[in-house]
Amino acid sequence: MMTNxxxxxxxxxxxxxxxxxxxxxxxxxxxxxxxxxxxxxxxTDDPHPRNTFWEMFGMPMFDLKDAAGVMMELAACRKTFPxxxxxxxxxxxxxxxxxxxxxxxxxxPPSEPGFGLVRQEVQGRSxxxxxxxxxxxxxxxxxx
Amino acid sequence: xxxxxANTAVNEPGPSQDKAATVDLQAIIRExxxxxxxxxxxxxxxxxxxxxRRIREIAAYLAVTRARKALNLxxxxxxLHMCFTGNPGTGKTTVALRxxxxxxxxxxxxxGHVVSVTRDDLVGQYIGHTAPKTKEVLKKAMGGVLFIDxxxxxxxxxxxxxxxxxAIEILLQVMENNRDDLVVILAGYKNRMDTFFQSNPGMSxxxxxxxxxxxxxxxxxxxxxxxxxxxxxxxxxxxxETAMREYIAARLTQPNFANARSIRNAxxxxxxxxxxxxxxxxxxxxxxxxxxxxxxxIRASRVxxxxxxxxxxxxx
Ligand SMILES: Nc1ncnc2c1ncn2[C@@H]1O[C@H](COP(=O)(O)OP(=O)(O)O)[C@@H](O)[C@H]1O
Ligand SMILES: [Mg+2]
Numbered sequence: 037m038m039t040n041x042x043x044x045x046x047x048x049x050x051x052x053x054x055x056x057x058x059x060x061x062x063x064x065x066x067x068x069x070x071x072x073x074x075x076x077x078x079x080t081d082d083p084h085p086r087n088t089f090w091e092m093f094g095m096p097m098f099d100l101k102d103a104a105g106v107m108m109e110l111a112a113c114r115k116t117f118p119x120x121x122x123x124x125x126x127x128x129x130x131x132x133x134x135x136x137x138x139x140x141x142x143x144x145p146p147s148e149p150g151f152g153l154v155r156q157e158v159q160g161r162s163x164x165x166x167x168x169x170x171x172x173x174x175x176x177x178x179x180x
Numbered sequence: 181x182x183x184x185x186a187n188t189a190v191n192e193p194g195p196s197q198d199k200a201a202t203v204d205l206q207a208i209i210r211e212x213x214x215x216x217x218x219x220x221x222x223x224x225x226x227x228x229x230x231x232x233r234r235i236r237e238i239a240a241y242l243a244v245t246r247a248r249k250a251l252n253l254x255x256x257x258x259x260l261h262m263c264f265t266g267n268p269g270t271g272k273t274t275v276a277l278r279x280x281x282x283x284x285x286x287x288x289x290x291x292g293h294v295v296s297v298t299r300d301d302l303v304g305q306y307i308g309h310t311a312p313k314t315k316e317v318l319k320k321a322m323g324g325v326l327f328i329d330x331x332x333x334x335x336x337x338x339x340x341x342x343x344x345x346x347a348i349e350i351l352l353q354v355m356e357n358n359r360d361d362l363v364v365i366l367a368g369y370k371n372r373m374d375t376f377f378q379s380n381p382g383m384s385x386x387x388x389x390x391x392x393x394x395x396x397x398x399x400x401x402x403x404x405x406x407x408x409x410x411x412x413x414x415x416x417x418x419x420x421e422t423a424m425r426e427y428i429a430a431r432l433t434q435p436n437f438a439n440a441r442s443i444r445n446a447x448x449x450x451x452x453x454x455x456x457x458x459x460x461x462x463x464x465x466x467x468x469x470x471x472x473x474x475x476x477x478i479r480a481s482r483v484x485x486x487x488x489x490x491x492x493x494x495x496x
Contacts, residue, residue, distance in 0.1 A: 094312065101291040102323025104361040109319065 043148050045083050048123060048139040058107070061142055065103040065124065068138055073126035074098045075106045077113045079143075081120050081179040084151075084169055093117075096127055110142060119145045119180045145180030203247040212285040214239055221278050225271055226407060227400040234391045235279065242286045259388040260288055260363045261355055263331075265370040266393025269441030272367045273327065275393075279365065280325040289363055291323035299333040302347040310343040314350045322361045331366035332376035348380060355386050396439050401428045405443050409473065414451070419475035430483045450477040 046052055056064070065075055075097050078090035093113040097106060106124075113122055122143035125136050149170035156164040171179040209215055218236060225232070241258070248254045260283065264272040277294055284292025297317055304310040318326065328334070336342040355364050366373065366383075370392060377384035396404065405424050409416060416424065424446075431442055438445075454477045458465055 095316075097316075097319060099320050100322065101293050101320070102361065104290075104358065105319030105322035108315070108322070108358075 043150065045121065045141065045144065045148055045150075047083070047085065048141055050140045055144070056140070056142065061110070061124070062103045062107060064138070064140065065106045068126040069100060069103060069106075071126075071128070071137075072130070073128050073137060075100070075109075076125045076127065077106075077109050077122060078125055079113055079117045079120045079122045081145075081176060082169070082172060083121050084172065085167070090121070090123065093122075096125075098129075114143055117143075121145065147180070201251050203250050205243060205247050208243050208246055208286075212243075212287070214243065214282055214285045217278060217281045217285060221275070224407075225274065226403040227396055228271060228275075228393065231271070231275060231391055231393055234389070235275070235282070238279075238389055239282050239286070242283070242288060246286060257288075257359050259359065259386065261387050262363070262365045262389040262391065263373060263387045264365060264367040264391050264393060265373045267369065267395055267439060269439030269443075270393035270395060271440060272393055273329070275391075276325065276327045276365050276367070280363075283325065283363055289324055290361075293324035294327050295321040295324060296327040296329065298329050299344065299347075302328075302334065302351075303343045305343075307343075310346045311350060314347045318350070318354050318362070322358070324362060326362055326364045328364065328366050330368045330372075332368055332372045335376055335379055337379060348383065352382050352386065398425075398428050398432060401432075401440070401443055404440050405447065408444060408447055412447070412451070414454075414471050414473050417472045417474040420473050420478055423475045423478035427478055427481060427483055434483065434486075446478075446481065446483075447473075449481065453477045453480055 044051070050056060068075060076095070077093040079093055080087065080090040093116075094109055097109065100106060110122070110124070120143065121141060123139055123141045126138035128135065128137040151167040151169050154166045154168050156166070158164055169179075218232075218239060221235060222232060242260075245254055245258050262279070264276065266272055273296065276296075280289065280292050280294045283289045295317065301317055302310070302314045304313045334344040334348050336344055351364065354362070366387065368376075377387075402421075402425055405428070406416070406421075427446060428443070431437060431446070436442075450473050454473055457474075457477065458469060461469075
């Protein structure tokens, strides 16, 4: 049995759906802007589930009125990192919320080999488990 | 197919176009309520006859373009970038706000807000600083109007390494590629703007509409003063209006005169003097007194005492 039959990273919103089109991404951004969220663009080539902090592509975008501005930033990020994972993050600055409220992947490498399970034998018959990306052995920037 | 009469028959042959198709221009004007904005412009702004006429023409052109688009006669969106030239205080910023409203109602910008900037907001201090700064402003202006005041400061020919050039290039790119996303309005003195366009043909060729704002006459300035006083819920007492008329005549001849802005500043200072007068008054103060600007409030101005000696805008 395949453990990763879709050959796709599933993190954040919409990740079990087919990739969002640009028009659909724009709609999500527009929705967030209406709620007053600040969008930001992040990228990585280390998509390990424990890697919560991806690299920021520019600053979070406060005070934008229209999705076109956010899409411009996304286009710039895709141009710089065409084969990286890129995700959109919406930050809600409402007092006592002050956290990310939306997050979804908008760019993927052409092939996603996924993660392998690593078993470590310790203290007799005990086992420790961890996951390791098949691409993660290579140095940063050469993984996808 | 809609068959409502339009006062301008749209019958140019277009690609694969049914010539019998009609579109109701009046309906566009009614539904978008663009007429309301135009009327408001007429009502709120004194004078500016040529400016108002040009704005009406542009609004008509935009409404017709929209009608043409409904019948597939126009493929590419019209270029909407503009340049407002005129001396300080002639109403450029105010008209830009109305223009944004018109563009929004006719569907040429999605949100209709105005982001107002000068050189300092666009140009950075060191290598690599300018591009992110300009882009940040552009991102905020998307869906609305980017108003660049004193745009010629972006170009400093005396310094060939000036970062302003970089900002201009990014602006040009976005003005061309994101026509649907934002409209740029440049503003400033007429002669300096002309020089700027001569050295920046790329910018010049992307500006579709040039509107020149004339200086106000003394008569118009008095009307503007009356309007402002009314808007602030004050009124001129007997004698105060005559004093204001004389103030305007004197102020016109002095340096740093900034049209309607000088009037607003003069009224602000008159309000200060009025407040001071009331504060020191031993009598009870009624509504009438709170609302009245009286002759001494105006006449205490340095404009009267100094002659044409050069009153700064900060002076009394
Ligand atoms: N025609 C006018 N009628 C009434 N008020 C005016 C008029 N023109 C300008 N003002 C007022 O004068 C002030 C300065 O105008 P502004 O639009 O900022 O001028 P500019 O941008 O050309 O320097 C504003 O407070 C504006 O409301
Ligand atoms: Mg101004």
